[in-house]
Amino acid sequence: MDPDALKNSWALVAKAGDEVPLFFYSHLFLSHPEVREMFPVSMAAQRDKLVGALGAVVSNATQLDQVVPFLQQLGRDHRRFGAVAEHYSAVGASLLATLQHFLGAAWTQELAADWAEAYGLVSTVMVQAAEESAEDEAPAWWSGEVLGVDRRTMDVTVVQIHPEQPLDYRPGQSVAMEIPYRPRRWRYYSPANAPRPDGSIELHIGLVPGGQVSGPAVRSLKRGDAVRIGAPVGESLKLPEDPGRTVVMIAGGTGLAPFRAMLEQLDRQSSTHQVPRVHLFHGARMPWNLYEHKQLSNLTQRPWFSYTPVVSDDTSYPGQRGLVGAVAAAQGSWAGHTAMVCGSPAMVRHTVAELTAAGLPATDIHTESLGITTSAGSQQ
16 A cells, blocks of 8 residues: 555545545445435534545555554444444445545546545454454443433533443543433533443533534433443543642633533542542633532542633633633643643643643543544534
8 A cells, every 4th residue: 555645645635625435425326225224314513524534544554553442343333333344345445435525636547546445444354343343242232211401501511310221331431311302413522520420421411503413412412311322432641640740631611521520539439549639620611601510619629630621701800711722831830740631622722732832742641622523522
């Protein structure tokens, strides 16, 4: 495979913008109508999610060793759609047809062979992981029941869910959820609690303007509703193995959820083990959006934890004001610390830039973005 040819050709195709997913899905659904039911009725929110991810991953297949764990998790997670090997072949054929259409004369025999080989490697990793998961009798999804709904603020709802079967996850991971009001529209959320004896999980769902799932999830979910939950995914957000290494957590909005789960885990461990010192910055636009302020303030009684709420849009707020990433970076030197960042893509990009400018190496910064299909927190 020629890695430069893969990347350069995908960059050329991506310039066509929305025409790329339009052609891809049209080709896929016309050639394999049986896969249409795996996608939402309305494709407006789907846009280029699948083809964009495929292009980005497959064009970097020469670095497959760096993304194998991610692809394996993705393969296991896609069992919830009923995806089997034949479906991967259908998607691959439509991807190649899309590339051929937009590259025209640049679609040479050699380039076609490179893309076919690259897609074959990526899909094989995903299919094998899914098959191994099925052999281990792990469910494709977990049926769950909503135990309680707490409309914490006008745009944040905290939902308690009980999966019918035990859900084995690590704080910092995410699970996809399908609600009855939006069938086949799965969205990722990060459990905001460490694993509980009763198996229940807590999800923080933020209202996204124009979001096709977040609106019904925030406004309509009620006790007794049946939901479906996908397999846990994500390896980016995890506590350092060295308990002597201080951790700075920087959250925007409901990006707080994975950090809440980690803090709960640390609080349990602190009575018997050494735990790292943690400084949490939680950013919100207005004071009432600091929806866990009381709980986090109470936790500051622990000697290992400190907390700074940050408000960006209320000039009368008496505490720290500004963008949470800038406030955190200005607090002092974070050299030798581990930073974890979770929030919207824009918030994550800004925070990483602020931290690196303040001298923290990028290798010490771990991130998740809300709205990314492998991300923590909520999407639209």
